[in-house]
Amino acid sequence: MKVSTAIALQRLQPEAVGMPMYRAVKRELLRAIESGAVAPGDALPAEAMLAQQMGVSVGTLRRAVDDLVAEHIVVRRQGRGTFVAMHGSERFLFQFFHVERSDGLRQAPEVELLSFEKSRLDDEAATALGRRLGEPCLQIENRLRLQGRPVVHDRLWLPALLFRGLTEKRFRERPSTIYHLYQTEFGITVARAHERLRALSADRHAARVLGVAQGQAVLQVRRVALDLGAQPVEWRISTVATAQHDYVNLLSRPV
Amino acid sequence: MKVSTAIALQRLQPEAVGMPMYRAVKRELLRAIESGAVAPGDALPAEAMLAQQMGVSVGTLRRAVDDLVAEHIVVRRQGRGTFVAMHGSERFLFQFFHVERSDGLRQAPEVELLSFEKSRLDDEAATALGRRLGEPCLQIENRLRLQGRPVVHDRLWLPALLFRGLTEKRFRERPSTIYHLYQTEFGITVARAHERLRALSADRHAARVLGVAQGQAVLQVRRVALDLGAQPVEWRISTVATAQHDYVNLLSRPV
């Protein structure tokens, strides 16, 4: 694991910016992370070093990092350093996967690839991704199992321009989560997402994949995933069989 | 609006507590708010005053208040003060109401009371509320309209012991949201909630209330609302007609 001792950073002048210093510092750090100057998993330079480089006090630097921590963009470890957050199963489960068994049992799903093909963005996907209709994309279909049972059917649309060189083989042989693959192989970090949920009747395809009766009520989750710069990078429609599982949402978890 | 100039607060000794001072300060402030020493809408004493009373620096005091702000328990207003957060339509919409029209239009619902009766907790409600089976409760049924259309059917279970003296008249004639009523009339502040969502087929009752076909897929939201001390105070089952509306969830909103 690389430890950055110094990275290219702007020295900030007080008042030169129309915002508080700690905001400018945050933007500068974000820029360095987005640009790849510090890769996921790497440690940032120490706080004292960063503060000196950018010409601000340690307190101001920490204020900026506090924000990045709150957004899960970096993680602090006392005695070790501050690291660019990496996507892995823990974070996936915590931040991006909301389905668990009705009795509260929470486990990582087993993912099974159903299909992988080059395609073009339809109207809905193009709109969601803020891209042009008909733009080339990769379309991927997964089935997720929990406790051995098929529970989620995922369909993903990825703009081909953002994922150049992604093949079925590379996708299938990823060592960790999908978002980990985006991050390590394509420099795309999913920072947050918007989801819209609705109930509908399972169509023939979804029913077959999930092993439920056609017409059965299922939960549909439509997600746009955004990168660090808030640019849409993935459009996903998940269908969830909620006979024995729930979609869980915690409103205002305690700190 | 009352402005507290001094409230009963413990003076904290460093090291006397097995946690950082700012955590102890936060707990002490929470205690004061829970006890009603500062009522919702009231201003806390100024930061300098609080810091002096509790024997900590302003920086430490602010660190504690930062946490309370993040949890929406208090709100700061520069130049005015720090206020105990009040439940109102804005907060309701922002934190506890997740249904909006599919095109993204977000409005406060019109609420219509369908029934109000004294009852007893069934197994499911008792479990959710952490109370004994058969304990007296109030059971309330509402219909919520968005853009004139019936969209949500709510059933609420309230432990009678926590809402003594709540009558249909008082409930019906509340001037604002339900959570505002809990807060102002019963000293119960809903601070957060857990929700579990699933899809199912509308039963006859829900279908009639929402004006959809029986057997139509609808979204069911089961919510436990917790007060400041994390005690369950309300159990609610909402049924949402998602033909033209969605349940919206923002994962990691930016700060």
Added chain:
DNA sequence: CCCAATTTGTTCGTATGTATA
């Protein structure tokens, strides 16, 4: 096992800026 160096975590105090009444 202990020590020393490094890094983040906590706490203090002070000064100045900005918004409000």
Added chain:
DNA sequence: TTATACATACGAACAAATTGG
């Protein structure tokens, strides 16, 4: 205008966790 309150920024000291010798 003045006073008050929160917001930003600085600098310093020590505590706690980690790592490597």
